[in-house]
Amino acid sequence: MKKIAIICVILCTPLLINAQTQIPTLDDLDHEIAMSSQYDKQYEDVIRNVKKQLHAAKSMEARYDLSNKLFNxxxxxxxxxxxVYAMEKQKIAKAMGNQSKVNDAKLNLAYLLIRGGELKDASDIINSIPRSGINQDLSFYYFSTRKTLYRTLADAALIPSQRKMYKQMEKLCNDSVVDNNQSPDIWSRAEQLVNRQQYEQAKKILLDAYHHLKPGDRQTAFVSISLADIYGREKNVEAQKQYLIAAAISDIRNSVKEYLALQQLAMILFEEGDTKRAYAYMDHAMNDAVFCNARQRTIAMADVWPAIEKSHERETKSRTLKLTAALVLISLMSIFLLVMIIYTRRRVVELRAIRARLSNTNELLKESNNIKDEYITRFLSECSAYIDKLDSYRKQIYRLVTANKRTELLNTLKSQEIIDRELDSFYSSFDETFLGLFPNFVEDFNALLKPEERIIPKQAGHLSTDLRIFALIRLGVSENELICSFLRCSKATVYAYRSRVRLKSIDPDKFDEMVQKL
Structure with missing residues (x-):
């Protein structure tokens, strides 16, 4: 049984189950295109299975039927x-001596040559079939193939008069398809009505069939493309797109590689400005046509493909330029942001350092104030004590003078006892005050010296002379003259003490600086 005959019989049969109610969208079509490779894999599995059956077939009849199935x-x-399988059919039919089957195989080959653009060879094959050899069963396929030939010739004709002639012959063949069949197929009947501009009647027939078909049915593509053609004639673009989408979905689900719907839809979308989808659809259609080796369809698409491709390239370049500009802007903003972050971090580090210095300065000021407060208090106390002692000393001298104790007076004035006692008292007071302010001074000071050279005071709570020198340095008194005056010794003595202790330190070069930080 011939492929087109099968389609026609099915189209004439009312399918009341799983009728189509939803309107397919472009998103649905995009999904189906993404799934096309899976559909093709399933389709090829079916082909492989039929080929296995053909190889196992023994009878000529079975081989013919399976070759016909593979052809379809x-x-x-x-x-x-x-x-290949059309020629195999013809070979088997000749071996069977069945002229009707031979003619059927010839029409198969002619139909394929039409699609391949070999119109002269196709016409010769069709004309080689005598009209007497066309029985009732074959007449539909014969006139359908002639109709396809004349339609293709009309599309390829450059001279208007030739195009008109072929169009007229196409209509006559379609009328013959309808007239020579007791139950003409819906597709041919609708085409006859369209040729007579009876669009509403044609739509009624096709819509009734459409709503009884499932989206994945092969017949959906034939009915939908016919409806799209009618709506296109009526300038109803939205309806035309809807049925082109339905036809394209049917084609993809059935692994049809030579089709018209997706190509026409791409052109409409291109005219509407949807260049991205138009390019994707036309590219898919072109790849399928090349895969199928449908040269006639490839040539037809080649006329419109450059315009879509050029527009797509322009749009792609425009998007690329915008993206590049955006990336440059983002990069500049990122660099600016990075600079600001680095600057801010530096400022934060600087502020932290300033804060640390301020905190340290505040601590030093606080320490200095404490030292001042302590020493001023001690100074006032010592001054008051010295005044009392001077007054007591004055009274003692006065008594000796008044009593005329000249010898005792001279001894008192010559004696160093008072001076030594007062110095001891003064140093004890200094040591007590200093160690009260810096209780860990001795331990911290010794930490700067080598372990074997550390200085241990003879009496707890008191400082030795060398420790007292560096205690003054800790208080900020670093001039030897002031230290000499304070300790009542010579500059050489002070220098000797400082030099000797410095040599005992771990780091002599920074010793005085480290002492001031204790």
Missing amino acids: LYTSYSVDSAI
Whole structure:
């Protein structure tokens, strides 16, 4: 049984189950295109299974039927493979001596040659079939193939008069398809009504069939493309797009590689400005046509493909330029942000350092104030004590003078006892005050010296002379003259003490500086 005959019979049969109610969208079509490779894999599995059956078939009748089945499977999938099985059918039919089957195989081959653009060879094959050899069962396929030939010739004709002639012959063939069949197929009947500009009647027939079909049915593509053609004639673009989408979905689900719907939809989308989808759809259609080796369809698409491709390239370049500009802007902003972050971090570090210095300065000021407060208090106390002692000393001298104790007076004035006692008292007071302010001074000071050279005071709470020198340095008194005056010794003595202790330190060069930080 011939492929087109099968389609026609099915189209004439009311399908009341799983009727189509939803309107397919472009997103649905995008999803189906993404799934096309999976559909193709399933389709090829079916082909492989039929080939296995053919190899196992023994009878000529079975081999003919299976070759016919493979021809039908390959017709819209691979023209070259379909030609192989059309010729195999013809070979088997001749061996069987069945002229009707031979003619059927010839029409198969003619149909494929039409799609391959070999119109002269196709016409010769069709004309080689005598009209007497066309029985009732074959007449539909014969006139359908002639109709396809004249439609293709009309599309390829450059001279208007020739195009008009072929169009007229196409209509006559379609009328013959309808007239020579007791139950003409819906597709041919609708085409006849369209040729007579009876669009509403044609739509009624097709819509009734459409709503009884499932989205994945192969017949959906034929009905939908016919509806799209009618709506296109009526300038109803939205309806035209809807049925082109439905036809394209049916084609993809059935692994049809030679089709018209997706190509026409791409052109409409291109005219509407949807260049991205138009390019994607036309690219998919072109790849399928090349895969199928449908040269006639490839040539037709080649006329419009450059315009879509050029527009797509312009749009892509525009998007690339915008993206580049955006990236440059983002990069500049990132650099600016990075600079600001670095600057801010530096400022934070600087502020922290300033804060640390301020905190240290505040601590030093606080320490200095404490030292001043302590020493001023001690100074006032010592001054008051010295005044009392001077007054007591004055009274003692006065008594000795008044009593005329000249010898005792001279002894008192010559004696160093008072001076030594007062110095001891003064140093004890200094030591007590200093160690009260810096209780860990001796331990911290010794930490700067080598372990074997550390200085241990003879009496707890008192400082030795060398420790007293560096205690003054800790208080900020670093001039030897002031230290000499304070300790009542010579500069050489002070220098000797400082030099000797410095040599005992771990780091002599920074010793005085480290002492001031204790």
